[in-house]
Amino acid sequence: MAEDFWLNPWLLVMALATSMVAALGIFMLPEERHGLRTTLNLGAAALKLVLVIVMVWGVFQGLEYQLSFTMLPGIEFELKADSLSMMFAGLSSVLWLLTTAYAVGYLENSPNRSRFFGFFSLCVASTTGIALAGNLFTFFLFYEMLTLSTYPLVVHRGTAKALKAGRSYIIYTLSGGAVFLLGMAWLYAETGTLDFAPGGVVEGEPTPVLAAIFVLLVAGLGVKAALFPLHGWLPQAMVAPAPVSALLHAVAVVKAGAFGIVRVISDVFGMGFANEAGLLLPLAGLAAFTILFGSVRALFQQDLKRRLAYSTISQVSYIILGICLAGPLGMVGGLVHLLHQGIMKITLFFCAGNYAETLGVHRIDELDGAGPRMPATSVAFTIGAFGMIGTPPLAGFITKWTLGLGSLEAELPWVVAVLLASSILNAAYFLPIVHRLWFRARSDAWPEEVRWGRLETLSWLLWPPVLTAVAVVLIGVFAAVPFSPLSWAELVVNREYRP
Amino acid sequence: MMAWLMAGLLFTPLAWAVMSLMAGFRAGWRLAWLGMAVQGLVSVLLWLAIADQGGFYYALGDWPAPLGIELRVDGLAVTFILLTATVATACGLHAGVYLDPDKPWQRYFWPLFWFLWAGLNAVWLGADLFNLYVGLELISLSAVGLVALGGAGDALRASLRYLLAALVGSLFYLLGVALIYGQFGTLSLGGVAQLAEDHTALAGAGIALALMLAGLALKTALFPLHGWLPPAHGIAPSPVSALLSALVLKASFYIAARLWLALGETQGSYGVAQLAGALGAAAVLWGSWMACLQPRLKQVVAYSTVAQVGYLFLLFPLTWQVSDQISQQAQEGMTLQVISHALAKAAMFLAAGNLVLSTGSSKVEDLAGVGRFLPFSLFSFGLAGVSLMSLPPSGGFAAKWLLLQATIGSGQWWWALVLIAGGLLSAAYVFRIYRASFQEASGQDDFHHPPRRLEAIPMALALLSLGLGLAGEPVLAIMGLPFEEDG
Numbered sequence: 001m002a003e004d005f006w007l008n009p010w011l012l013v014m015a016l017a018t019s020m021v022a023a024l025g026i027f028m029l030p031e032e033r034h035g036l037r038t039t040l041n042l043g044a045a046a047l048k049l050v051l052v053i054v055m056v057w058g059v060f061q062g063l064e065y066q067l068s069f070t071m072l073p074g075i076e077f078e079l080k081a082d083s084l085s086m087m088f089a090g091l092s093s094v095l096w097l098l099t100t101a102y103a104v105g106y107l108e109n110s111p112n113r114s115r116f117f118g119f120f121s122l123c124v125a126s127t128t129g130i131a132l133a134g135n136l137f138t139f140f141l142f143y144e145m146l147t148l149s150t151y152p153l154v155v156h157r158g159t160a161k162a163l164k165a166g167r168s169y170i171i172y173t174l175s176g177g178a179v180f181l182l183g184m185a186w187l188y189a190e191t192g193t194l195d196f197a198p199g200g201v202v203e204g205e206p207t208p209v210l211a212a213i214f215v216l217l218v219a220g221l222g223v224k225a226a227l228f229p230l231h232g233w234l235p236q237a238m239v240a241p242a243p244v245s246a247l248l249h250a251v252a253v254v255k256a257g258a259f260g261i262v263r264v265i266s267d268v269f270g271m272g273f274a275n276e277a278g279l280l281l282p283l284a285g286l287a288a289f290t291i292l293f294g295s296v297r298a299l300f301q302q303d304l305k306r307r308l309a310y311s312t313i314s315q316v317s318y319i320i321l322g323i324c325l326a327g328p329l330g331m332v333g334g335l336v337h338l339l340h341q342g343i344m345k346i347t348l349f350f351c352a353g354n355y356a357e358t359l360g361v362h363r364i365d366e367l368d369g370a371g372p373r374m375p376a377t378s379v380a381f382t383i384g385a386f387g388m389i390g391t392p393p394l395a396g397f398i399t400k401w402t403l404g405l406g407s408l409e410a411e412l413p414w415v416v417a418v419l420l421a422s423s424i425l426n427a428a429y430f431l432p433i434v435h436r437l438w439f440r441a442r443s444d445a446w447p448e449e450v451r452w453g454r455l456e457t458l459s460w461l462l463w464p465p466v467l468t469a470v471a472v473v474l475i476g477v478f479a480a481v482p483f484s485p486l487s488w489a490e491l492v493v494n495r496e497y498r499p
Numbered sequence: 500m501m502a503w504l505m506a507g508l509l510f511t512p513l514a515w516a517v518m519s520l521m522a523g524f525r526a527g528w529r530l531a532w533l534g535m536a537v538q539g540l541v542s543v544l545l546w547l548a549i550a551d552q553g554g555f556y557y558a559l560g561d562w563p564a565p566l567g568i569e570l571r572v573d574g575l576a577v578t579f580i581l582l583t584a585t586v587a588t589a590c591g592l593h594a595g596v597y598l599d600p601d602k603p604w605q606r607y608f609w610p611l612f613w614f615l616w617a618g619l620n621a622v623w624l625g626a627d628l629f630n631l632y633v634g635l636e637l638i639s640l641s642a643v644g645l646v647a648l649g650g651a652g653d654a655l656r657a658s659l660r661y662l663l664a665a666l667v668g669s670l671f672y673l674l675g676v677a678l679i680y681g682q683f684g685t686l687s688l689g690g691v692a693q694l695a696e697d698h699t700a701l702a703g704a705g706i707a708l709a710l711m712l713a714g715l716a717l718k719t720a721l722f723p724l725h726g727w728l729p730p731a732h733g734i735a736p737s738p739v740s741a742l743l744s745a746l747v748l749k750a751s752f753y754i755a756a757r758l759w760l761a762l763g764e765t766q767g768s769y770g771v772a773q774l775a776g777a778l779g780a781a782a783v784l785w786g787s788w789m790a791c792l793q794p795r796l797k798q799v800v801a802y803s804t805v806a807q808v809g810y811l812f813l814l815f816p817l818t819w820q821v822s823d824q825i826s827q828q829a830q831e832g833m834t835l836q837v838i839s840h841a842l843a844k845a846a847m848f849l850a851a852g853n854l855v856l857s858t859g860s861s862k863v864e865d866l867a868g869v870g871r872f873l874p875f876s877l878f879s880f881g882l883a884g885v886s887l888m889s890l891p892p893s894g895g896f897a898a899k900w901l902l903l904q905a906t907i908g909s910g911q912w913w914w915a916l917v918l919i920a921g922g923l924l925s926a927a928y929v930f931r932i933y934r935a936s937f938q939e940a941s942g943q944d945d946f947h948h949p950p951r952r953l954e955a956i957p958m959a960l961a962l963l964s965l966g967l968g969l970a971g972e973p974v975l976a977i978m979g980l981p982f983e984e985d986g
Binding site: 027070071072073075077114115137140141144145148151152155158163166167170174175177178179181182185186188189 | 831874878885888890891892897900901903904907908915919920922923926930933934937938968969970971972975
């Protein structure tokens with residue numbers, strides 16, 4: 001591929017356009033054209049995946065895809081594919097394909113599917129935009145678009161509870177967006193630029209103004225990243241359908257917040273600057289607190305999806321903690337968790353959805369004996385749970401190991417203690433579920449059992465968690481292979497530190 | 500050539516007004532097609548001519564001011580002329596289908612519509628204070644007539660209130676004009692500004708400016724003088740509400756802004772500037788809050804106008820004794836806010852009209868289930884809402900961004916908080932509508948589907964306002980077209 005191949009910038013546009021065009025097409029389709037809609041959905045998802053793979057290959061070879069035009073004096077709309085953006089784009093496009101397939105099965109026979117899948121696609125378009133954003137402004141544009149396009153998904157069921165959750169979601173996220181905007185406008189007034197650059201664009205001595213801007217930006221992003229005390233919307237949003245939860249927790253929303261924090265620290269302020277200004281240590285402390293807080297709260301949840309939600313609050317902060325360690329190893333640990341957490345958490349949510357759809361089980365104490373009834377789903381769940389706990393050789397272990405090394409490198413031994421405590425808590429809230437699945441006998445009937453032919457559940461619902469569970473094992477075992485999440489995270493960090 | 504175009508902009512609508520006065524509603528509707536095409540063409544030609552040669556002055560019939568009619572066209576005027584052509588055409592096309600041709604009073608719709616358009620163009624092009632007054636009166640009277648068209652008791656009450664407010668506003672303005680004339684002996688805005696600069700200590704000019712601004716603020720429905728607006732805009736037929744909110748308010752604001760930019764530096768004071776800003780801020784907060792409480796859909800949209808107009812008055816503090824660059828930013832922000840609000844609000848009123856038409860009820864709570872059956876108009880409403888919430892990439896965002904830069908640059912950070920809070924409050928009322936329409940617990944699933952065109956027009960306007968942010972630079976380039984003093 002030539003350095004200046006004319007098609008290169010258009011790859012970015014096409015990667016965005018696949019889901020955008022799919023969204024428009026789906027909105028236009030009449031409600032009853034299910035076959036065509038599914039084809040359009042999966043076709044767009046597959047095409048996007050191909051485009052992203054091409055770009056990943058290009059970026060690996062050292063190409064940089066870039067496209068920009070001026071919107072306002074001084075304000076550029078810029079798309080750019082660097083190694084960090086490919087990380088997030090790759091995650092979202094792989095998981096989008098699986099989630100779409102899952103959602104097709106999940107929403108079989110339910111109303112308003114055109115609306116649902118239309119916004120679903122818009123949501124993924126926004127996520128791609130966030131990943132490919134080449135400056136803070138473009139990032140903000142897609143960040144707000146993500147807020148707007150997820151709202152109809154959260155309130156999809158239209159019940160009073162869903163509307164209440166949607167209200168809380170929108171209040172939290174739009175306020176976060178407003179705070180972020182204030183920080184961004186101030187940053188532009190101070191520095192005159194909104195660009196992302198390896199090593200940061202902020203120069204000179206640390207000042208209180210810059211610290212205030214940092215706090216505003218991180219607080220705005222922290223809402224979506226569910227950083228304590230801004231996490232309140234996430235457990236409530238659990239009323240949404242399972243594919244939406246998967247999207248919120250693994251693919252899009254929470255990740256967008258965490259990814260934004262990574263961008264702000266490494267490409268706007270610069271790791272070195274932020275560290276010298278003393279901005280990272282307090283954030284690391286907050287992230288560590290969120291890790292423990294989320295885990296403790298998860299212990300007390302009896303609803304399966306709510307327990308997973310608190311677990312997300314805890315797990316996402318690993319990413320932030322890793323970045324805040326301000327060293328190469330810590331950053332690798334944080335970045336790799338961006339992918340690992342996504343794949344593990346989506347497995348767990350798929351499984352939770354399967355239990356709810358097939359057996360009518362929502363609460364943890366109703367899960368007794370679900371293992372023998374739904375073996376494949378339960379094996380996937382078990383793998384996901386062990387991954388979260390950090391059992392070798394699964395994906396979660398790689399994260400925790402790298403983070404542990406990173407904290408020693410940064411001479412912050414208390415972080416190791418936090419990691420250990422969190423792993424014990426993870427075990428404390430996941431193992432009882434696993435125990436119920438496999439080692440408790442079922443005495444009474446399932447709350448609402450549905451039979452789906454030969455397999456334990458509908459095959460649209462079965463394959464996505466099985467595939468992601470296999471991935472959890474593979475990316476752990478083959479962590480050292482090129483293009484594994486770990487190797488890619490190392491590539492990102494190498495380029496960040498030696499631009 | 501240019502003179503003909505400018506005259507065309509004024510006389511075409513007047514001619515059409517007279518012609519459609521003689522025709523009925525249906526014939527007027529057919530005539531209107533041609534008229535809108537002519538107006539659109541003339542507006543675009545004028546823009547091309549200005550882009551080519553720069554702006555200039557023109558005295559109609561070679562009578563100098565104050566006797567004759569002096570016209571002045573520059574980039575800003577062209578921007579607003581194009582905006583007027585777009586929004587008025589959209590509202591006209593919508594009205595032709597929306598209004599019931601069998602009601603006898605509808606025959607007055609087209610004449611009033613054309614008089615309104617003529618008045619708007621007269622204001623954009625006016626160069627002296629008295630002619631601006633004439634344009635303003637033409638606008639007010641035809642707007643009051645349009646509101647009264649409904650004929651029912653409520654509509655008459657609302658339009659009488661509107662008439663009263665408009666007349667009092669005009670009175671104040673005229674008083675100010677008289678004082679200015681007595682003081683300076685000229686009514687040309689440029690001439691007055693020149694004289695005011697040369698003789699800084701002129702007593703009385705400050706009072707005249709304050710009187711004119713007060714009158715214009717009443718006509719622009721600045722808080723706390725906004726009481727007349729929600730009933731009038733809420734009760735008028737949707738295309739009329741759209742015209743009123745999108746364009747009519749902007750005309751009086753445009754005059755106020757030009758007065759301020761010409762005379763504010765010499766005759767204004769820090770107090771006046773901050774007071775105007777504070778009232779604007781109060782309007783943003785109060786209007787949005789009231790919009791959250793209104794039981795009727797169109798009242799929500801009307802109160803949103805009260806709030807959005809408030810942003811415009813931040814121009815006063817942000818251009819008073821600041822550097823040229825910040826003043827420039829603030830003016831550009833205002834222009835974008837005027838344009839994006841005009842497009843978004845017209846889209847919103849038209850979409851709201853469609854929703855009312857199809858649910859058969861004007862109440863917000865009766866929207867339950869609309870999300871399922873009428874997604875298209877709801878979607879237009881939402882897209883317009885994105886611009887009102889000033890989220891990117893809308894024109895509203897571009898405007899807010901420039902204003903934020905101006906507030907931070909001039910150290911008046913308190914206005915930045917107003918801008919941010921206003922965006923959140925507008926999200927509150929937009930999402931209130933969404934919340935209502937996503938409800939599934941509705942007994943009603945029989946919705947009347949409005950004709951395609953009624954649904955397409957608000958969508959087009961909403962997309963324009965959404966896309967305005969992406970095209971911010973070229974639009975600002977029209978506004979920044981140079982003015983040739985001797986052109």
